Amino acid sequence: MARKKLMRFKWNDEVHNLFQPEKDNYKFYKGNWKEYFKNTNPIVLEVGCGRAEYTTGLAALNPDVNYIGLDIKGARLWKGSSLSIEAGLTNTAFIRTKLQNLEEFFEPGEVKGIWITFPDPKPRESEAKLRLSGLRFMNIYRRLMPQGGKVFFKTDNRILFDHTLEVLKEPSLKISNLVFTHDLYQSDLLAEHYGIQTTYEKTYLNQGVSINYLKFDFLPL
Known part of the structure; x- marks a missing residue:
């Protein structure tokens, strides 16, 4: 297992489609992702992307949209990065960061959509500000999409979902x-x-758990 981790960390260090703090270009493309993707196609994020099923899946379905997966765990990002390269996807990228730092990577108006897929529900009240569908993060998403944008949210956790609706x-x-x-x-x-x-979704479905889903648009400011 230790050898696999070392190989994945080496991959993350060397691969072109994964940005992490150890790299010189970590925050280089803020406001200028068109230079990385070599096009001006819309950018959609998957926050807390885990194994990046949505980043890679949507990228394969929509080659005219650029998808960026963000997570703090390098081992998870390795999965999405390697799958993208194996599949020949040129419209994906991955960033290792704490998600409260989103605005260090994107300018207002640079993001057109955000997927939030099965985030940690952070059930303790002391963790409320860390909920990816909570008000703190919604305000961040709002600032990234001042000209309008779409948010999609899926979770098995009914309490988190109802909190999000509030x-x-x-x-x-x-x-x-x-x-x-x-x-x-x-x-x-x-x-x-x-x-x-x-x-996670497959696991919950096998257990008979219902999946909650919502979507909405941000109005232009």
């Missing part, structure tokens, strides 16, 4: 077109997840 009532977020379901696989929104399932 957060979205905050008038300053200026959202529209909110739709949601407490049981994605029994709703007419099912096609919207493109048949992509995370590892």
Whole structure:
């Protein structure tokens, strides 16, 4: 196992599509991701991407959109990075960072969409500011998408989901077109997840747990 980790860390250090603190170009492309991707296509993020099932899955389906997966765990990012290269995907990138630092990598208006897929629910009240669908992060997403943008959220955790719905009532977020379901696989929104399932999602489905899903648009400021 230690050898596998060393090989993955070496990969992360050398591969071109993964940005981490040890690299000189770690924050180089802020405001200028078109130089990395060599195009001006829209940028969509998967925050807390884990094994990056959505980053890689959506990138394969939508070659005219650039997808960037972000996570703090290098071993998880290795999976998405290596899958992208094996599949010949040129419209993906990965960043190792704490997600509260998103604005160190993107300028306002540079992001057109964000997927939040099965984040840690952070159930303790003392952890509320770390919930990726909480108000702190929604305000970050809002600042990255001042000209409008879409947010998609999937979770098995009903408490976190209902908390998120309350957060979205905050008038300053200026959202529209909110739709949601407490049981994605029994709703007419099912096609919207493109048949992509995370590892966590598969586990929960096998246990008979319902999957919550919502999407909304940020109105232009």
